[in-house]
Amino acid sequence: MTAAVVEHQRAGIRALAGRIGLLGGLTVALLVSLVLAAGHGQLDVPPAEVLGSLMHKIGLDIGPVPHHPQGENTLWQVRFPRVVMAALAGASLATAGALMQGVFGNPLAEPGVVGVSAGAAVAAAAAIVFELTFAGTWTIAICAFVGGLVTTTLVYAMSRDGGRTEVVTLVLTGIAINAMTSAGLAFLMFLGDTQAREEIVFWTLGSLNGSRWQYVGVVLPMAVVGIAAAMFLAPKLDLLALGDRAARHVGVDVERLRMSTIVVVAVLTAAAVAFCGIISFVGLIVPHLIRMVAGPGHRLLVPASALGGAVLLVLADLWARTLVAYADLPIGMLTALVGGPFFFWLIRRARRTAGGWA
Amino acid sequence: MTTLGTRGLGVSFDGHPILADVDLDVRGGELVALVGPNGAGKTTLLGVLSGDVDPTSGRVTLDDKPLASYAARELARQRAMQLQKQGLAFGFRVHEVVRMGRSPWHRTAREDDDDRVVAESMERADVTDLADRLYPTLSGGEQARTSFARLLAQETPVLLLDEPTAALDIRHQESLLAVARSAAEAGAAVVVVLHDLSLAAAYADRICVLSRGRVRANGTPADVLTSALLTEVYEHPVEVIAHDGNLLVVPVRVKGVVPWPAG
Incomplete structure (x- = not known):
């Protein structure tokens, strides 16, 4: 018996080392990709100069400053807000995906796929068309949050039964919701003037073009609060994997957990959608890859997904704006291009193992 | 009590x-x-x-x-409860599932016993050898024993x-x-x-x-398990036999009740 305890403690230490390794590795990857992405574009700034510029900004006289006369301006006016926005949106979407999968008991749930992103976008588009400004730069974010909240609740109420959601029900609910939101968007485009139409098209394609510090100032607190709340909910989501009844038997207040998770998903989705539009599949791909590496435990899955989502979107955005010279491809198009086939593969896998989600 | x-x-x-x-x-x-x-x-x-x-x-x-x-x-x-059939939405390992039974005691003094109790519960339910297996890949009986270990771990x-x-x-x-x-x-x-x-x-x-x-x-058991009562409740003739200090309950089997239609 004591040998078993010692063995368990060893396993615990190994697990802890693995945790630190994974989170540390992802943090390093995020920092590297941020510096790389900030330096690349129509005007290339070498990584050393990017770091040097950062150091000088915080008052440390280390490293070279950008040698190009426009370098400093490009970095601080365009690149830094853009890469930071990409990281925040990616982290928010991946965390929202991990949470949704936990609360739906289904690894195919994702804000884009089930229509939560589209719901948030409809509300945001309504704010544009009706020129709502009741809360300054926060207006669109608040509308996106309300739209996301309504849609998540709707999907949840429609597709869940007996503690989990069947794949077919979830996907069909997503189709219905996406159909309704496209109708809503079409109607708003019909109502709006030319400028509003262009902005709405931008939502549906998803883009990080036009990220500004003032928008980062809105998204940052939402993402931080959302991810912190997700970390707090994470241990209980593990128990929810047992199903509603058994989760209650081990002391989870299931209703409260579900409702709080839905609110957090809405906050995170709104954070991403408010200024970047619909970027789908990030919340599907990232948590899935993390689960394959680190297992399904949410204590590790949630922070690792946040970091992984940030890395993925920073790199995807770098790709989107450097793939074709002088063109800024919509990032939502790219993530869907890669995420679509991945989704096919997941559906096939889920069908084969019917019920035995690994 | x-x-x-x-x-x-x-x-x-x-x-x-x-x-x-x-x-x-x-x-x-x-x-x-x-x-x-x-x-x-x-x-x-x-x-x-x-x-x-x-x-x-x-x-x-x-x-x-x-x-x-x-x-x-x-x-x-x-109270702890073991359901007839326990599903699991994600591929957790057996020792992780058993540890879920400890969650009511998180942030209490009894949390310190977690490792010992989990190990003992797995031993009692005979799932120690399965500790690192993925729960969804287990057989029905192995899943039931894992759920039993989780129930014991809840103490x-x-x-x-x-x-x-x-x-x-x-x-x-x-x-x-x-x-x-x-x-x-x-x-x-x-x-x-x-x-x-x-x-x-x-x-x-x-x-x-x-x-x-x-x-x-x-x-x-001696008062309740009588041939008369069980026959009435189950609507099938049941015999109760005392054997070696144990009560054995056996249905009366009538051979060849309704033959299958030929061909």
């Missing part, structure tokens, strides 16, 4: 009465077997005792307090088990009930839904026979 009890309990689903006038007390230190034919209301009664099913009439109390007045976490420190004074032996082989049926029995001897109140009446006779202090939603009999 923990006591779980019902008075005048009734449950109806959709207007159909499932349970009626059920008075049942389970005290710490005893193992009660709930038996009865299909649809007699065993699982529903266990659901009421666990707090999952709200009674339509009557009341349920745990230590003289209404069951409904307990918060989820508070209740999870009092509660009330244990509720819904057909825990249904998927188990003979060795594990016996060892599971022996562990449940020793938990009762250590002071726990244990309720087990069983179909195998010989098993119930061997391990239960008391057997409660449900029939059509009512308590038909409630007493020691």
Whole structure:
């Protein structure tokens, strides 16, 4: 018996080392990709100069400053807000995906796929068309949050039964919701003037073009609060994997957990959608890859997904704006291009193992 | 001493009465077997005792307090439950599933025992060898033993088990009930839904026979397991044989009742 305890403690230490390794590795990857992405574009700034510029900004006289006369301006006016926005949106979407999968008991749930992103976008588009400004730069974010909240609740109420959601029900609910939101968007485009139409098209394609510090100032607190709340909910989501009844038997207040998770998903989705539009599949791909590496435990899955989502979107955005010279491809198009086939593969896998989600 | 009890309990689903006038007390230190034919209301009664099913009439109390007045976490420190079939949405490993049983004790002094209790529970349920296997890939019997280990890890004074032996082989049926029995001897109140009446006779202090939603009999195995009563309740001739100090319950088998139509 004591040998078993010692063995368990060893396993615990190994697990802890693995945790630190994974989170540390992802943090390093995020920092590297941020510096790389900030330096690349129509005007290339070498990584050393990017770091040097950062150091000088915080008052440390280390490293070279950008040698190009426009370098400093490009970095601080365009690149830094853009890469930071990409990281925040990616982290928010991946965390929202991990949470949704936990609360739906289904690894195919994702804000884009089930229509939560589209719901948030409809509300945001309504704010544009009706020129709502009741809360300054926060207006669109608040509308996106309300739209996301309504849609998540709707999907949840429609597709869940007996503690989990069947794949077919979830996907069909997503189709219905996406159909309704496209109708809503079409109607708003019909109502709006030319400028509003262009902005709405931008939502549906998803883009990080036009990220500004003032928008980062809105998204940052939402993402931080959302991810912190997700970390707090994470241990209980593990128990929810047992199903509603058994989760209650081990002391989870299931209703409260579900409702709080839905609110957090809405906050995170709104954070991403408010200024970047619909970027789908990030919340599907990232948590899935993390689960394959680190297992399904949410204590590790949630922070690792946040970091992984940030890395993925920073790199995807770098790709989107450097793939074709002088063109800024919509990032939502790219993530869907890669995420679509991945989704096919997941559906096939889920069908084969019917019920035995690994 | 923990006591779980019902008075005048009734449950109806959709207007159909499932349970009626059920008075049942389970005290710490005893193992009660709930038996009865299909649809007699065993699982529903266990659901009421666990707090999952709200009674339509009557009341349920745990230590003289209404069951409904307990918060989820508070209740999870009092009673653990093993469901007939335990699914799992993600591929957790067996030791992680067993550890889920410790969650009611997080942020309490008893959290320090987690490693020891998990290891002991896995040992008792004979799943130590499966510790690193993925739960969804286990066989039905292995899953049931894992759920039993999780129930033990919860260390509660009330244990509720819904057909825990249904998927188990003979060795594990016996060892599971022996562990449940020793938990009762250590002071726990244990309720087990069983179909195998010989098993119930061997391990239960008391057997409660449900029939059509009512308590038909409630007493020691020797009092309750009689040929006349079981034949009536199960609507099939049943014999009770005393063998070597054990009661054996066997259905009377009539050979060649209705022949298959030829060709």
